[in-house]
Amino acid sequence: MPELPEVETIRRGLEQTVLGREIAAVQILYGGNIKAPSPDELQAGLPGRRIVSTGRRGKYLQLFMNDHSALVIHLRMTGKLVFAESPACPDKHMHLIFSFRDGSCLAYTDVRKFGTVWWLPLHRLDEIRGMAGLGPEPLSDDFTPMYLQQGIQDRKTNIKGLLLNQEFLAGLGNIYADEALHLAGIRPDRPASSLEKREVASLFHAIRTVLTDAIQWRGTTMSDYRDAGGQSGGFQERLRVYGRRDRPCGSCGTPVCRMVVAGRGTHFCPLCQQ
Numbered sequence: 514m515p516e517l518p519e520v521e522t523i524r525r526g527l528e529q530t531v532l533g534r535e536i537a538a539v540q541i542l543y544g545g546n547i548k549a550p551s552p553d554e555l556q557a558g559l560p561g562r563r564i565v566s567t568g569r570r571g572k573y574l575q576l577f578m579n580d581h582s583a584l585v586i587h588l589r590m591t592g593k594l595v596f597a598e599s600p601a602c603p604d605k606h607m608h609l610i611f612s613f614r615d616g617s618c619l620a621y622t623d624v625r626k627f628g629t630v631w632w633l634p635l636h637r638l639d640e641i642r643g644m645a646g647l648g649p650e651p652l653s654d655d656f657t658p659m660y661l662q663q664g665i666q667d668r669k670t671n672i673k674g675l676l677l678n679q680e681f682l683a684g685l686g687n688i689y690a691d692e693a694l695h696l697a698g699i700r701p702d703r704p705a706s707s708l709e710k711r712e713v714a715s716l717f718h719a720i721r722t723v724l725t726d727a728i729q730w731r732g733t734t735m736s737d738y739r740d741a742g743g744q745s746g747g748f749q750e751r752l753r754v755y756g757r758r759d760r761p762c763g764s765c766g767t768p769v770c771r772m773v774v775a776g777r778g779t780h781f782c783p784l785c786q787q
């Protein structure tokens with residue numbers, strides 16, 4: 514599933530392509546992903562609106578319109594947004610095609626159909642409960658070592674489970690939680706409350722470093738993630754533990770181990786993360 518760096522990469526691609534374009538028509542080939550309004554209302558209401566800015570909150574993508582509304586998309590497992598300068602040829606996984614006045618288009622495809630789409634006035638965005646309840650953005654000033662320290666103090670959960678909790682911190686998923694814990698030298702199954710102060714400080718920096726590097730490398734492509742231009746990411750070459758079971762740890766060369774933590778397949782180095 515795309516995590517913060519992949520969604521941010523897509524957002525930056527959209528910033529380069531769809532900004533300023535006016536939607537002329539919406540073709541709905543599969544409306545099951547549209548949570549609000551109804552597919553009919555979206556199809557009738559969105560044409561004539563112009564995209565004036567883009568945003569991201571956690572793993573939610575936002576396209577802001579000139580009428581104080583926003584199209585919000587969560588790609589979940591396999592959702593993709595692909596921009597083309599010419600009209601799209603619908604294929605069987607294409608669900609929505611936003612055609613622009615100038616002949617270009619943005620197509621939303623989703624093989625597994627778990628993605629979700631909303632189009633709402635700005636004052637109603639809180640109805641998207643998953644987005645409204647998100648914790649701070651890890652790369653913003655709202656996320657501080659103090660916040661992390663206070664958050665872990667009374668938690669009974671393990672540290673990986675806490676990092677995956679979107680209400681605690683927005684945007685981390687399985688890949689970057691594993692990579693951040695590895696960089697910080699912390700075993701993923703440690704009780705969150707057992708972390709010492711210096712470990713919390715190093716985890717804070719590790720989270721920021723891993724996310725910043727991954728954005729710079731345009732995200733990680735494990736299977737089918739693509740950015741808005743159809744390009745794959747480059748960070749998979751730089752992963753140190755994630756997806757590397759029995760292969761050498763990217764830091765010390767020890768074979769990487771896998772275990773289940775917080776219900777997720779979790780990779781760690783038994784030497785770097787003692």
Ligand SMILES: [Zn+2]
Nearest residue numbers: 762765782785
């Ligand atoms: Zn190692």
